[in-house]
Amino acid sequence: MQDQVRSNVVEILTQAIPSLESKDSFALAALSDRAIELAAVFHDEDALGIALVTYAFGKLVSRGGEEKPLAPMILLLQTAVNALSSDDNSAYKKSIQRLTRHIQMVDNKINLYFQEILEKARIKKGSKLFESGFSIAAVASLLGISQWELARYVGNTTVQETQPLHTLSVGKRLKIARGLFT
Amino acid sequence: MKTLVFDSGPIISLTGNNLLWILEPLRDAFHGTFLIPRSVYYEIVEHPLVMKRFKFEAYQVRQQLEIGVLTLIDDAKVAKLGDELLLLANNIFSSRGQPLRICQRGEMEALAVSILKNASAVVMDERITRTVVEQPASLQKILRHRFHNAISMNATAAQKIVTTCKNISIIRSVELATIAYERGLLDKYLSRKSSAEERSSLLDSVLWAVKLHGAAVSEDEINEILRIEK
Missing domain, CATH: 3.40.50.1010 (5'-nuclease)
Structure with missing residues (x-):
């Protein structure tokens, strides 16, 4: 992990712990946005993983999570922070893997719920990357999802309206198209 | 070729x-x-x-x-x-x-x-x-x-x-869809006695359908296409 990414991830994880303890879904969503920006700039998978995890936490607490499932996750987050601060990448990755597995295995119903959240998180974050100025294919490749999947999601964003990129007028493009077919 | x-x-x-x-x-x-x-x-x-x-x-x-x-x-x-x-x-x-x-x-x-x-x-x-x-x-x-x-x-x-x-x-796919419309390929979706308004509505629906499936086109551009096609 690059130094700049590491220091940012430590900061994000450190802030995620009190946010999770206080069930602050807005703070967790903001942390996830920071992590996705990090992943976008540095194309770093570890940062992306943190974005997904913090986003999933945000969704969990906003829907009302029980104390029991959160406590072990908070402990694993702290372990991850300690490992990363000590520059122990191997221990860090193991912590995150355990955390991800824990999220998936807490309860059968919650497991299915989280599967959906994790999948939606990937798609949602994909559309945010798209809004950041990345191509659909680049986003799909970064997140390991299909363009088929991403197309429908980004089609429902308002990015064309909020960030217009009109390089050629509609009339001119239509004229080109008409010229192709006799 | x-x-x-x-x-x-x-x-x-x-x-x-x-x-x-x-x-x-x-x-x-x-x-x-x-x-x-x-x-x-x-x-x-x-x-x-x-x-x-x-x-x-x-x-x-x-x-x-x-x-x-x-x-x-x-x-x-x-x-x-x-x-x-x-x-x-x-x-x-x-x-x-x-x-x-x-x-x-x-x-x-x-x-x-x-x-x-x-x-x-x-x-x-x-x-x-x-x-x-x-x-x-x-x-x-x-x-x-x-x-x-x-x-x-x-x-x-x-x-x-x-x-x-x-x-x-x-x-883009919106231009392709518009060409298909101009060439009458989409007429099968119209009723027998379709008005000009219904034809325009069909084109509008197709362009929005294509947009919602990921085509990079704005609402303003769709309206501009509809205006051109009237």
Whole structure:
């Protein structure tokens, strides 16, 4: 992990712990946005993983999570922070893997719920990357999802309206198209 | 032989709206070949065929290849030029000294095919790649707004890609759908005594359907197309 990414991830994880303890879904969503920006700039998978995890936490607490499932996750987050601060990448990755597995295995119903959240998180974050100025294919490749999947999601964003990129007028493009077919 | 090159997006958008069938009559009216590069084939056919999701969509696209409406081009020269274009495109902008990898191989291979085959046009919905080819400086503002950091632009790389791609014309799936409408291909969706208003409504519905499946077109642009077609 690059130094700049590491220091940012430590900061994000450190802030995620009190946010999770206080069930602050807005703070967790903001942390996830920071992590996705990090992943976008540095194309770093570890940062992306943190974005997904913090986003999933945000969704969990906003829907009302029980104390029991959160406590072990908070402990694993702290372990991850300690490992990363000590520059122990191997221990860090193991912590995150355990955390991800824990999220998936807490309860059968919650497991299915989280599967959906994790999948939606990937798609949602994909559309945010798209809004950041990345191509659909680049986003799909970064997140390991299909363009088929991403197309429908980004089609429902308002990015064309909020960030217009009109390089050629509609009339001119239509004229080109008409010229192709006799 | 005239060629029209397709990126993944328009095929995905047409398939998702049960409009893939318009490609055959359009190909006939084009009097040429519709090409897709290897990476596009992998993305929209080969990869989903081994998954559960979008497998049926992949079958539908594969059928278009098997009946010759679409033709796969699998050429080392395409891959090589695609890589060169990718390197250029992904070195135009940087943030904190790191290049921003905003484009992907598939999109670049579509451009590479177009250059090597001297294609009539590329059908590409992907707005970032279109902008990189047509007017890369426009992207800087969007990237700055999103990244909250100084975004640097490598003017040499930007100029080089614009020059390399200067003969490429790009149209989108919305333009294809509009041409299909103009040629009466969509008339089967109208009732026998359709008014001009209903025809316009049909076009509006098709353009929005294509937009909602990922085509990079704004509401203003759709309204402009409707105005032109009245």
